[in-house]
Amino acid sequence: MPRLSQWLIRVAFIYLLLGFTFGALLLTHKGIPLHPALWGWLPAHIEFLLMGWIVQLTMGVAFWILPRYWKHPRRPNEIYAQIAFILLNLGIWLVVAGTTFRAGSQVLLAGRIVEAGAIVFFALHNWERIVSREGM
Ligand code: HEM
Numbered sequence: 001m002p003r004l005s006q007w008l009i010r011v012a013f014i015y016l017l018l019g020f021t022f023g024a025l026l027l028t029h030k031g032i033p034l035h036p037a038l039w040g041w042l043p044a045h046i047e048f049l050l051m052g053w054i055v056q057l058t059m060g061v062a063f064w065i066l067p068r069y070w071k072h073p074r075r076p077n078e079i080y081a082q083i084a085f086i087l088l089n090l091g092i093w094l095v096v097a098g099t100t101f102r103a104g105s106q107v108l109l110a111g112r113i114v115e116a117g118a119i120v121f122f123a124l125h126n127w128e129r130i131v132s133r134e135g136m
Contacts, residue, residue, distance in 0.1 A: 001064050004081055008060030011089065015052025019045055043099035051092050051115060059084065059122055066129040080125035084118045091115030 022045040029038045063081050068074075075081070091114035098108025 005060045005064040008056055012053050012056035015048045019048035019053055040100050044096045047092055047095050066126055067131050076128050077125050080121045084122035087114050087118035
């Protein structure tokens with residue numbers, strides 16, 4: 001498994017742990033009130049599990065397993081996938097800052113734009129790798 005996939009998948013597991021922890025706290029809070037500020041963590045729960053876990057795990061496995069173009073000695077434009085990894089995680093924390101930490105709608109919007117940038121860079125990296133067994 002390539003180094004970048006190891007990073008993506010390990011970081012995804014950290015988000016899974018964080019997301020489930022906040023989910024469990026929120027669920028408990030519904031029955032036994034724990035702290036009034038806890039509902040503010042719902043957007044972080046959603047962000048960590050959808051983007052941090054599901055999207056990031058998918059990216060990690062895709063980077064590893066999609067066909068490697070034999071015209072290239074390595075995976076083509078690997079730097080694009082590395083940029084995607086950085087942008088995705090930056091975007092997640094901007095979204096959490098804009099929602100849970102109340103940094104404002106501009107920060108939230110910036111986070112969503114950065115996340116969209118991550119998807120664009122990841123797609124650019126993988127585009128050449130979406131080929132049949134015959135390389136077509
Ligand atoms: C991959 C797993 C998960 C994903 C993608 C996920 C996603 C979400 C989303 C999108 C919402 C908002 C729903 C809405 O507003 O209608 C939500 C709410 C919630 N989630 Fe999760 N969740 C996951 C796992 C969990 C787990 C494991 C727990 C508990 C241990 C949990 C506890 C909660 C609670 C308590 C709420 C608030 C429900 C309410 O509004 O009353 N979630 N989750």
